[in-house]
Amino acid sequence: MTELFTPPYPIPHRSKSSLFRRFLSGWDSWIHTLFERSYTMKMGDIRLPRLDFFIANDPPIVEAVMEDKAGIYPKHAFLKELLDPLIGNSVFSANGEDWRHQREMVNPSFQHTALKRVFPVMRAAVDDLAAKLAAMDLSKPVHIDPLMTHIAADIIFRTLFSVKLDDEGAERIYTSFHRFQEQVQPAAMLRLYGLPLFGYRKRAIRHAAAIHAVFRPIVERRHAAYHAGMKGQPEDILASLLEARHPVTAAPFSVDELMEQISTIFLAGHETAASSMTWALYLLGECRDWQDACRGEIAAQVGPDGTTFEDTRALPLTRNVWQETLRLYPPVSFFLRAVTRDTTMRGKRMKKGAMLVISPWLIQRNSNHWKCPHAFDPERFSRPEDKEACRHAFMPFGKGPRVCIGAGFANQEGVLVIAEMLRRFRFTALPHDKPQPVSRLTLRPKHGARLMVEAL
Numbered sequence: 001m002t003e004l005f006t007p008p009y010p011i012p013h014r015s016k017s018s019l020f021r022r023f024l025s026g027w028d029s030w031i032h033t034l035f036e037r038s039y040t041m042k043m044g045d046i047r048l049p050r051l052d053f054f055i056a057n058d059p060p061i062v063e064a065v066m067e068d069k070a071g072i073y074p075k076h077a078f079l080k081e082l083l084d085p086l087i088g089n090s091v092f093s094a095n096g097e098d099w100r101h102q103r104e105m106v107n108p109s110f111q112h113t114a115l116k117r118v119f120p121v122m123r124a125a126v127d128d129l130a131a132k133l134a135a136m137d138l139s140k141p142v143h144i145d146p147l148m149t150h151i152a153a154d155i156i157f158r159t160l161f162s163v164k165l166d167d168e169g170a171e172r173i174y175t176s177f178h179r180f181q182e183q184v185q186p187a188a189m190l191r192l193y194g195l196p197l198f199g200y201r202k203r204a205i206r207h208a209a210a211i212h213a214v215f216r217p218i219v220e221r222r223h224a225a226y227h228a229g230m231k232g233q234p235e236d237i238l239a240s241l242l243e244a245r246h247p248v249t250a251a252p253f254s255v256d257e258l259m260e261q262i263s264t265i266f267l268a269g270h271e272t273a274a275s276s277m278t279w280a281l282y283l284l285g286e287c288r289d290w291q292d293a294c295r296g297e298i299a300a301q302v303g304p305d306g307t308t309f310e311d312t313r314a315l316p317l318t319r320n321v322w323q324e325t326l327r328l329y330p331p332v333s334f335f336l337r338a339v340t341r342d343t344t345m346r347g348k349r350m351k352k353g354a355m356l357v358i359s360p361w362l363i364q365r366n367s368n369h370w371k372c373p374h375a376f377d378p379e380r381f382s383r384p385e386d387k388e389a390c391r392h393a394f395m396p397f398g399k400g401p402r403v404c405i406g407a408g409f410a411n412q413e414g415v416l417v418i419a420e421m422l423r424r425f426r427f428t429a430l431p432h433d434k435p436q437p438v439s440r441l442t443l444r445p446k447h448g449a450r451l452m453v454e455a456l
Contacts, residue, residue, distance in 0.1 A: 004375035005287050007328060008434045009365075012036045019048070019193075026189050029438035029446075030334055031361055039366055039373070043346040050194045051078070053355035054339075054348060057362050059369075059392040061345060065337055065358060066400035071096075072343070075402075076336040076355050081191070082184055082441065085201075085208035086267060088260035104247050106261055109240035113409045118159055119309040122413055125154045126420045127306075128164075133425065138453050141430060144281050145448035148417075149174040149274040155413060156269030160262060161218050162234035169214045177271060180207040181440040212259060219262055223255050237265060265406075272331035273410045275444050276396075277417050278435075280325040283376050284422070285429035285451045290378060294318045295422045307419045312412055315419060320378035322414040326396040328376060333361035333439040335398060360395050361439065369393035428452040 013035040017025065025032040038044060042058035056062055065073050074095035083093055091102040112118070129151040136142060150170040157165035165173075187200035218238075225233060226242040233239055241261055245252055253261065284291040297317045302308075339354040350356070365373040369389040370380065380386040397404035404410075421427070428451060435445030 004372055004377050005283075006372075006375045007283060007286065008436050009328075009374055010034070010437070012038060016046075022046075023189060023193055027186055029185070029440065031437065031439040031443075034362070039362055040368060043348055045348055048192050050192055051355055052351070053357055054345070054350055055357045055359060055362070056345065057359070057366060058346065059363070062358050062363065062395075063392070063399060065356060066335075066395075066398060066402075068337075068400060072340045073337040073356060074340065076338040078188075078191070078355060079336040082188055085184075085205040086180065086211070087264045088256070090260040090264040092264045092268065101247055102261075105244040105253070106241065106265075108244065109237045109265075110405055112159060112235075112237045112240060113406060115408055115412050116309050118409065119312075119412070119416075121158045122155050122416055123307070123420075125151050125158060125164075126417055128154070129417075130420060130424050133453065134455055136453075138455060141433070141450040142453045143448050144451055145274070145278045145445060146171070146174045148277040148281070149177075149270065151417065152270040152274040152277065152413070153266075155273075156266055157215070159269070160237045160265060161215065161222075162236045163218070165214075172214055173211055173270075176207045176210040178444075180204050180211070181442070181444070183207065185440040212263065215262065215266065216259060219258050220255055223258060238262065268404065269406055269409070271442050272404075273413050275331045275442050276322075276325055276329065276410070277414055278445060278449050279329040280322060280414065280418055281421060281427055281451060282429065282435055282445075282449045283325060283328075284321065284418070285427040287376060288428070290317075290321060290376075291422065291427065294321060294418065298419050298423050302419065302423060306423065307416055311419065312415045315415060316382070317378070318418050318422075319411075319415050320381040322411065322418060323381045323394070324376060324378040325414075327364045327370075327394055328374075329437060329443050330360035330364060330396040331442050332396075332398075333443050334359045358395075360398075361443070363393050363395065366393065424456055426454040426456060428454070 010029070010032045016035050017033065022033050038055070043061070044055040044057070046053055046055070056065060075093060080093045087093060089098070091099065091106050094102050129147065133142070133147065150165070153170055153173050154165040157163065183200045183204035187197050187204060190197050190200065222233065222238055223242065241253055241258055284294070294317050297315055301314050302311050335358040337356040337358065339350045339352060339356055341352050343350050363369070367373050370386070370393065381390060397407040397410070430450055430452065433450055435447070435449040437443055438446040
């Protein structure tokens, strides 16, 4: 391959910022608050007016916190507050016995995300996307971000409800979630600094409601039909959730509880994948040598009818591109944990109530683990000397008992979308149009990503 390409990322501050400067830089994005030592330190701390929080970057500490065998690092209430308008008290945000009970209830539903079982759904959605893209005016730059949101949302929509997501619903989800993040990020900074929220949270709630409106009618209709004993309902994730019973009380999910679980699965199943697929196509648009290499691999493996389930496991270059994308642009750049008892880590005293931050963004760009950490280098996932880093310093889906249950689903989706897009189209980055990452709830290009697209 040619000289390594370094894609956009915020150049870190030379030194730790003042409280005021951190407030300003964090107003729009968490990763813009970082300074140079953030990327190499093993343990850091930041003192804010309302909260002390600590950043753990040392892999042994990270693994101990994420495994949490003693149960002392649950998800922090601050995260629950940020996400409450979207997902409420769901399996993602709950802790302790509540989480264990919810996890037991929702686990059977993930049989419907079995990779071979769901592949035809994924492939049908990809075919629809390819037809949509081919019908566009390709003489002009194409906004990739909403297209990737549409396909990711469509795939999880079909898996949840057994129906396609229409263009209007996809547009509403893309726009509303983008606006939700624009409101929730300033609200988070205001909360951390003990300031009034100035209506930011109320507006976030309104945008969350717009997302819910896309699928709440389906949930209400199916809930009523199930409890009326109507037969002939689809066998999908929603069907499994309707059948779920609390392990202690034997109570089923109410409509509102169903909405919380569905919203969690929908958010996790589309937003993170959409972000990563956007970045992957952008990186391939910049690195034509890798694009050509992947296209050659695809041409040699995939038959004239397109990518099959078996093909997705026989495309190592394409998979390496996907993994390197997840390393450079982890869709969730920070995991938040609560310290529930006084403890000390690497000489830093953490009091009960402090926040402990595990950051895939920092760990996966740490020069102690990776050579040229900010460069796009998919070959690192095949090199023997990078094996330890890939094992201990690569965690885009988290680690431990709360690792993302949909990781395999997302990986299959990412490889399939890349393979089918490269099989049918050529992508070229615009010389003076570099997408800039911002980290809020998820990591997205601030103004999206535009590419020139050529049908093959």
